[in-house]
Amino acid sequence: AQSVAQPEDQVNVAEGNPLTVKCTYSVSGNPYLFWYVQYPNRGLQFLLKYITGDNLVKGSYGFEAEFNKSQTSFHLKKPSALVSDSALYFCAVLKLHDMRFGAGTRLTVKP
Amino acid sequence: SQTIHQWPATLVQPVGSPLSLECTVEGTSNPNLYWYRQAAGRGLQLLFYSVGIGQISSEVPQNLSASRPQDRQFILSSKKLLLSDSGFYLCAWGPGTGFYEQYFGPGTRLTVT
Numbered sequence: 001a002q003s004v005a006q007p008e009d010q011v012n013v014a015e016g017n018p019l020t021v022k023c024t025y026s027v028s029g030n031p032y033l034f035w036y037v038q039y040p041n042r043g044l045q046f047l048l049k050y051i052t053g054d055n056l057v058k059g060s061y062g063f064e065a066e067f068n069k070s071q072t073s074f075h076l077k078k079p080s081a082l083v084s085d086s087a088l089y090f091c092a093v094l095k096l097h098d099m100r101f102g103a104g105t106r107l108t109v110k111p
Numbered sequence: 112s113q114t115i116h117q118w119p120a121t122l123v124q125p126v127g128s129p130l131s132l133e134c135t136v137e138g139t140s141n142p143n144l145y146w147y148r149q150a151a152g153r154g155l156q157l158l159f160y161s162v163g164i165g166q167i168s169s170e171v172p173q174n175l176s177a178s179r180p181q182d183r184q185f186i187l188s189s190k191k192l193l194l195s196d197s198g199f200y201l202c203a204w205g206p207g208t209g210f211y212e213q214y215f216g217p218g219t220r221l222t223v224t
Contacts, residue, residue: 034212043117043201043215044155090155097143097168099213101155 002027002093004074006102013081014110021076021105023091032094033074035065037087038104044090050074061085081109113138117202117216125224130175130189132219134202137183142204144185145213146177149199161185197223 004025013019025031032051036044048059055067065076074091086109091102114137124130136142146158157170159177167177174193178186185202199220203213 036215041199041218041220043217044203046212046214049212088153097145097160097162098170099145099157103154 002031002095002098002100004033004091004093004100004102006089006091006105008105009103010106010108012108012110015083016080019078019081019085019107019109021089021091021107023074023076023102025072025074025091025093027093027095029095031067031072031074033065033067034092034094034099035059035063035074035076036090036092036101038090039087047076081107083109083111085109113204113214115202115204115214115216117200117219119219120217121220121222123222123224124192126194127191130187130192130196130221132187132200132202132221134185134187134216135183136204139183139204139206141182143207143213144179145203145205146185146187147201147203149201149218155201159187192223194223197221 006023034049035047037047038044047063048057050057050067058064063078067074088104088106090104092099116135144161147155149155159169161167161179164179175189199218201218202216205211205213
């Protein structure tokens, strides 16, 4: 079965600095990869997805993600972090109806 | 535009009591519908999904059941709650089979006491 791993429980960055949230995946066949963000006591919000095409995918709120097939990675990035980006971030891989989520990475952006 | 609703937002129920959580979607037809549980604010576990009225697939054997009585309505139920059923329950919809993202509702916080 497909799976994703988010190796960092917590990422701390200073406001204005670039941020990276890491994700690696395991799936047979072509990977369909997603990033979601969750604010406290809220549902998940879709940020971006990779299906095919350019390895750099742009999404909502200035986020982007880089697909690397050789490293089986799909890291989430943002050039300049905002305090309001502080939240829980989930990477996910989809096969048919089965969306498998990582354990999540808590991002804290300090002023 | 599409909107997904869940209610109630929070629920506190004693062990052994029944459960009914409701999810409805507006602005789309024949969506795929999903129930997830999130424990301790972390990873999500897919519980059920449905590709049409009356069609329910269960991913994990458990104390819960799901039903889809109408095209845009998805209900999560239990006859007798366990302490381990506590968690954050999320409903989601997707536009079809394939490589589509899922859109999540606001969630229901269930505490079983």
